Amino acid sequence: MSSVAVTKKKGVGAVIWDYLTTVDHKKLAVLYLFSGLLFFAIAGFEALLMRIQLMFPNSDFISAGTFNELLTMHGTTMLFLAATPLLFGFMNMVVPLQIGARDVAFPFLNSLGFWLFFLGATFLHLSFFMGGAPDAGWTSYASLSLYSPGHGIDFYVLGLQISGAGTLISGINFIVTIITMRAPGMTFMRMPLFTWTSLISSTLILFAFPPLTVGLFLMLVDRMFDANFFDHTMGGNTIIWEHLFWIFGHPEVYILVLPAFGLFSEIIPVFARKRLFGYSSMVFATILIGFLGFMVWAHHMFTTGLGATANAIFAVATMAIAVPTGMKVFNWILTIWGGSIKVTVPMIYALGFIPSFVAGGVTGVMQATAPLDYQLHDSYFIVAHFHYVIVGGIVTAIFASFHFYWPLFFNRAMSEKLGYWTFWIFFIGFHLTFFVQHFLGLMGMPRRVFTYMEGQGWDLFNFISSIGAIMMAIGVVLMVLNMLLSIKSEPLNCRDYWGDGRSLEWALKTPIPFYNFKQTPLVRGFDPYWIEKQEGNPEGMTYAEPLGDVHMPNNSILPLIMSIGLFVAAFGALYHPDGESWSVPVMVIGLGITVLAMIVRSVKDDLGYHLHAEEIIEIENELYGKGGNK
Amino acid sequence: MLNTKFTPQTWPEHPEQATHEGKNKYVGIWIFICSDIVLFASLFATYISLRNKGPAGMQFTSQELFELPLAFVMTMFLLTSSLTSVYAMYHLKNYNFKGVQLWTGVTVLLGLGFLALEIYEFYHYVHIGFGYTQSAFSSAFFTLVGTHGLHVIIGLVWMICLIVRNASRGLNLYNAPKYFVASIYWHFIDVVWVFIFTVVYLMGVLG
Structure with missing residues (x-):
């Protein structure tokens, strides 16, 4: 080669x-x-x-x-x-x-x-x-x-x-x-x-x-x-x-x-x-x-x-x-x-992650109490809990890391400004969507139902939840846009972005x-x-070996x-x-x-x-x- | 790496781990076996919970079905094949390629003997009406023992490929880890069979 x-x-x-x-x-x-x-x-x-x-x-x-x-x-x-x-x-x-x-x-x-x-x-x-x-x-x-x-x-x-x-x-x-x-x-x-x-x-x-x-x-x-x-x-x-x-x-x-x-x-x-x-x-x-x-x-x-x-x-x-x-x-x-x-975009995700994830963790301990779980089982409370853990924990980590590691992946940086917009729209949307679902669950709304009758006091919270979901979707679209725009930006060609x-x-x-x-x-x-x-150290690292031949695997x-x-x-x-x-x-x-x-x-x-x-x-x-x- | 010639004196103490690739393979097979243990554990748990369970009026139970003499002969085949596999690894360490090929070949033959008996056993059960779909018990039995049988087939194909491929080229640091890793895998299959013999056959007939 x-x-x-x-x-x-x-x-x-x-x-x-x-x-x-x-x-x-x-x-x-x-x-x-x-x-x-x-x-x-x-x-x-x-x-x-x-x-x-x-x-x-x-x-x-x-x-x-x-x-x-x-x-x-x-x-x-x-x-x-x-x-x-x-x-x-x-x-x-x-x-x-x-x-x-x-x-x-x-x-x-x-x-x-x-x-x-x-x-x-x-x-x-x-x-x-x-x-x-x-x-x-x-x-x-x-x-x-x-x-x-x-x-x-x-x-x-x-x-x-x-x-x-x-x-x-x-x-x-x-x-x-x-x-x-x-x-x-x-x-x-x-x-x-x-x-x-x-x-x-x-x-x-x-x-x-x-x-x-x-x-x-x-x-x-x-x-x-x-x-x-x-x-x-x-x-x-x-x-x-x-x-x-x-x-x-x-x-x-x-x-x-x-x-x-x-x-x-x-x-x-x-x-x-x-x-x-x-x-x-x-x-x-x-x-x-x-x-x-x-x-x-x-x-x-x-x-x-x-x-x-x-x-x-x-x-x-x-x-x-x-x-x-x-x-x-x-x-x-x-x-x-x-x-x-x-404070940068990855950092603000991290700051948002800590309270969101703790909220998801606390409801997790509530469900661990078996007698209480008989009440919460198969209700929207469960849906709220695991979305707080998964979105609040995992998705925020992934979004933060897109920004954080983008320079390593593509030698380009994602826009900080657009990143903040994404964060706030997504983060507020996330809490709107799932916070009210705790209460829906406690009110007795079962998960996995495709519709519900009016007049049970669920209408407003479901409406709020759906608005939040639309905001999350807008946030994701902005983030993808940010990624696409980064392709057009100048290559960084730098170390330690x-x-x-x-x-x-x-x-x-x-x-x-x-x-x-x-x-x-x-x-x-x-x-x-x-x-x-x-x-x-001007080279940024100390080496364990002199420059020599490097062994690489074949494509297949x-x-x-x-x-x-x-x-x-x-x-x-x-x-x-x-x-x-x-x-x-x-x-x-x-x-x-x-x-x-x-x-x-x-x-x-x-x-x-x-x-x-x-x-x-x-x-x-x-x-x-x-x-x-x- | 392929063309370096060794003598028994220059051959490294642990040829399977002498190269970086070899070391990766050596660690990798152990990690893989960890996950395979959990696979078999899940199948064992399923089998134990479904043993002798079937529709009303099921005719076959483990007490009547299993015959310990056959299972004992199969066990002997597999245990002996583990021993011959150890011989192959002994010769691998001593840079005796003929010994490696010979004893790996004997291992394959013993494995084939085991496989033939297992096929006979399955054929016999199906013949007398204990088919895969007959009851929960039959499904669990064939799945557990059949998964082990599949592992045996994979191991045999693996070792045959090694013997054929390396017949004309002798030992080197590239193929030594391959023999070694196949041998570890073969021992693992053997250990699983010991559990199958105990849980399925011994406990089935006696317990």
Whole structure:
């Protein structure tokens, strides 16, 4: 591979081929980011339609059946196909840079994880055009979904199975990357907090996704191959689904929120211009949350009838999670305390996040009280609670990080002015939407209803809630506009855009070359880039090795082919219950493509290639002018 | 990396972890096994809760169905294959490529023996009317044991690919981790079978 290929203008076809075959963590991060945004927009649009339907009592804007499809797809898409890939995008981009690595441990698997996710997500969304979307809620309880007519649930099961496999693969990849790929001196207790939360979150993926895989598989064979896991007339038990789903489902919440915590733990010290307060207690709290996250799944099933003893145990365990979470909140506040605060768009998101998330946490502890939960169960109070956690915690973290990390991704900055507008419109809209839903729930409005009668005192709050939803939508549109406008702006070509970066990702000049660090950095303490800046190091870092040849992985189309194989096989399985004669051959062909691609991958040597020191110098001169990345 | 020739003296102590890629693979397979343990744990939990559950008048129960002698022979096949896999790794450390190929080959043969018995067992059950869709018990049994069987098939295809691919090229630091990782995976399958033997067959017949 010649070095000029990096900067030479390429044709559209070559660029597309490059992205289809790439194994570069930065390009995959961009792919994750855009596909995550796409599904975020789709799911947000679904939410908007639901809120318009609920704006007035007895509305007939959309039908009850469509409403069920919308609420199912909104929840499923937001959690699996929007929040997860967006956070994976940041993890892919930032974690290898923060630990001073050239790439992730398994670049090939990184690409495979993305394509599995993307094709699984596409498969799920094809349901809209092929006979109806899933309509049994994102939890898809077996007693409901087993008898749902049409193919909606089949799309849910197969789509999530494929995309879930991708998520699991990426999770394994991140764990190995963080264990084996750290630069010299980057001990575990010097790792930035986002790397820590990515590690713990990946560990949760590792243990939480297999139960989902099993649950989905049981549902698959029950619906498509006449197995009897959930059918009580054949000796099955529908509660098995609830357990398997929530053993996955509760950790899933922490899988998403821990990286969000990590992102804010990166943002707050930069703009408070102060070292993160209580670093080791933050690490401890992260691990504790991850551990306790697996002990609490049955608090989603208080009303299932597990008995008072089980409910009491799970109630106490659930309340215990508030302790490490509280530690984190205090640490953020104490990081800001006494700092030389610079208010920017990422920082204002962080400042808005703390009270919003605490509100969501407090209602969580309320629901942990099992007797009270009997009252709150399946009401709008629950809807308000988890949106406070998810929007107030995860979405604000993602929006803040768009602004914060945009320079690393695209060598451009998003507009601060437009960013403030977005923040205020979105933030006020968010509280308008969900704050009143607490009261709707306490007044007895059940969740997942497609309409309500007038005169129950729900009209005003529902109206306010819908206005808020429209404001949130405007906020998102502004943010996307901001992103598009940034493309037109001048390239930054700078290092440390925010001026107060602390960890290694800021030590690189943008645009970041595909091999990241030309020499592996030497980490001399916590916040390594800050240390080097304090000591007046002109290069921004100390190196652990002389400039030499760099080993890079080869691009490959095989991940895409493997994913397409499963995509094809899923269609065969989907139409199997209809008795189509072609369903089994299609399944065999699809799985055959995947297996064949795996064998090719296994048998063919893939040693990567070496980038010579002279080529690196040439690339750096072209990117940054004479003198390279200094 | 492919062409570096070694002697038993220059061959590293831990060839599977001598390169960075090898070390990644070594850590990666252990992490993967962690998640596979949870997969099997979920299937075991499902099986235990659905054991002997079926529609009214179900004819098959675990006491009548399972035959310990067959399960014992299958266990012996798989346990012995783990031992031969250890022999292969012993030769891997000593840079004896012929030994690696030979003992990996014996492992494959024992695995095939196990697989043949399992296919016979499944065929027999279906033949006497204990099919996949017959009851919740049958679905849970075939899913748990069948998932293990699928793991065995994957392991066999993997090892056959390794033997065929590397037959003419000898040991190097590129393929040593591949043999090692396949061996760890094979041991894991073996451990899962020990649990299946205990929970499904022993507890099924005796408990």
